[in-house]
Amino acid sequence: MIVRWLTVFALGVAELWAAAPFGALWRMDPLMVWLVAAGGAITGGTVVVLLGDWVRRWLGLRRRQERLVARRGPLYRVWQRQGVVGWGLLAPLLIGSPLGAAFGLLLGAPARRLIIWLGIGSLLWSLVFSTLVALGKMALTGG
DSSP: HHHHHHHHHHHHHHHHHHHHHHHHHOOOHHHHHOOOOOOHHHHHHHHHTTTHHHHHHHHHHHHHHHHHHHHOOOHHHHHHHHHHHHHHHHHHHHOOOOHHHHHHHTTTHHHHHHHHHHHHHHHHHHHHHHHHHHHHHHHHOOO
16 A cells, blocks of 8 residues: 555656546545645655755756747746746646746746745645546446
């Protein structure tokens, strides 16, 4: 059973949307799947933020930031329109918490606010996925 929980946790770190279906497949309690998957996503994002200086160097802050600003892609537009709040709420869904934390740092987000909003976004999306999977499972099995 520990392997299952660790797998859901790891999926929460890597791809939050994948954790709930695996938890349901293994007949795990949806509430616990929500908490463990969200815990994985929050942990992954927090570790990246805490390693902020190293992550900035690894990503090559100046060069990558210039490219990101120059491209003006959809993720950059989220950052421009909603700032740290919107980024933190959407990043766990769109690109995952660790990568969202890395790009948030790259864009200049304050570390503490980034951790808070990534955590809220991770809790929110994990709840949404766990609820949808549990409802789908109930609909398919009749109860």
